[in-house]
Amino acid sequence: MEKSIETIWKEGFLKNDALIAPKLNDLYNQKSIDIVDKFRRMYKINIIGLVLFAVIILPVNIAVKIPYMGIPMFFIFLFIAFFALKFKNKLDKIDKNLNSYQYLKSFDDWTKEMIQFNTKFSRFLYPFVFLSLFAGFWFGGFGGNIPGQDFVNYLLEGNPDMLLVFGTPLFIILGLIFGVAFFAYFGGRIGKWDLNLGYGRILRRLDTLLTDMEELRASN
């Protein structure tokens, strides 16, 4: 007579080997390697994205006649990609033979260094991008009329007494100074926010994992 599923279940689990719990050693090994590998993949894609963006933005900006924006943007994005590549090389040098805790700790140190650099660099990056945008729209294409100058002439027609500094209306210069100051002041925060958008989730996982491991080490 065929056994019922209830009988199979009961009899099967009566055997000694059926319920041997796996050992909990190496609990974090795979997790540690996974998290760093995932980050490494994302970081690599980010670098490729930066280079592609730099390469694309230059001809596109020349084509739409704003080369004074495209040229500095091209260099700044290549510059960022260069530093990101240097950081990636450092990341690749983290020794996988370390134990999970040391491996993650090394990765954590690396992320802190990278975030610190990124925050400092963003204070220059965002004002620079702001000035590039301004230059692009102000100076227009190579040769021909300068849109910014045309704009000043247009303003002067309506308001001939407007205060000019080196031929540029004072309010535009003040606006530029304000913009640069704003992005210099908030650049670090914008940089962190930007980084958080891309890597926030994985960095939070790293924090949780490290906290768990530290608790585990403390309680053993």
Next chain:
Amino acid sequence: MSSDFYTVSILPYSGIIIKICRAYTNSQEDFEDYYQEVCLQIWRSKDNFKEQSEWSTWIYRLSLNVCLTLLKKKKNNKQHNTLDYLPPEAMEDSRAFSDESLNQLYDAIRQLSEIDRGVILLYLEEKSYQEIADIIGTNANNIGVRIKRIKERLKKILA
């Protein structure tokens, strides 16, 4: 996780965790991953245990939830093939038990939907309909009918 907590609060209930994790995995490697994740989640969530249910019931619920979450994650990850996409004959790694009938029963259980797997495991563990309903989060009235249907399906698969 302290070894004390594991020894006192998890290890005595490891049978529950093993039985559930086996139903949601088809390789030893996955099983060990799921088992470890369940233990980790029990440890992390231990402060949320309100003593409104028994510790074992709480472990059932948590183990099922962790396995369902991991399975969902795995399904979303196209790099992995989940059991759902494997024919039973491809489950060469699933001979987890020395009892061949139990292996066959597990193979059959793995062919059920994710929720049905949980329901039948709890039934086989002799949980009452009300307990099963509480753990799964459904109405106890439906459980009886559902179990009957699952058992018929399992019989067909095993035949």
